[in-house]
Amino acid sequence: MAPKKAKRRQTAGDSSSSNVFSMFEQSQIQEYKEAFTIIDQNRDGIISKDDLRDVLASMGQINTSNEELDAMIKEASGPINFTVFLTMFGEKLKGADPEDVIVTAFKVLDPEGTGSIKKEFLEELLTTQCDRFSKEEVK
Numbered sequence: 001m002a003p004k005k006a007k008r009r010q011t012a013g014d015s016s017s018s019n020v021f022s023m024f025e026q027s028q029i030q031e032y033k034e035a036f037t038i039i040d041q042n043r044d045g046i047i048s049k050d051d052l053r054d055v056l057a058s059m060g061q062i063n064t065s066n067e068e069l070d071a072m073i074k075e076a077s078g079p080i081n082f083t084v085f086l087t088m089f090g091e092k093l094k095g096a097d098p099e100d101v102i103v104t105a106f107k108v109l110d111p112e113g114t115g116s117i118k119k120e121f122l123e124e125l126l127t128t129q130c131d132r133f134s135k136e137e138v139k
Contacts, residue, residue, distance in 0.1 A: 020083055023090045036085050047080040049073050 021029060039047050041054040049069045056064050076084050097105075109117045109125075126133045 020087045020090060024086070029086070032086055032089060033082065036082050045081055047073075047085065 024032070036047070037043075039051055039055045041051045042048070049066075049072075052069050052072055053064060056062075073080070076088060078084065080088070096102075106117070107113075109122065123135075123138050126138050127135060
């Protein structure tokens with residue numbers, strides 16, 4: 001009897017993992033895997049607070065507080081392995097616009113087609129249009 005129970009649990013775990021993977025196309029999963037690998041600085045298969053601090057610092061975000069890092073880590077129900085990472089993205093992306101809509105929006109913000117958005121232009125839009133941000137929020 002015990003071996004059957006163990007097998008059943010394993011199968012249930014596998015099916016919940018496969019549900020996460022079925023939310024994305026294979027190419028998307030590969031992109032998320034690459035991102036996960038970049039963030040997992042110590043290559044232990046788990047994204048930790050130190051991993052986040054290191055990757056944020058490498059992107060110039062050197063003033064991230066411990067409280068901010070703790071809040072990021074606490075968004076997950078436990079250790080952030082790749083499956084949890086993928087699940088978190090799936091939850092965040094529910095209801096998000098399709099990629100072509102987002103690309104079109106960025107093209108509007110990049111009329112010269114340079115592949116980037118000018119900081120001043122974006123700041124102006126964020127502080128003068130629709131749900132306006134304060135200048136402090138934009139900084």
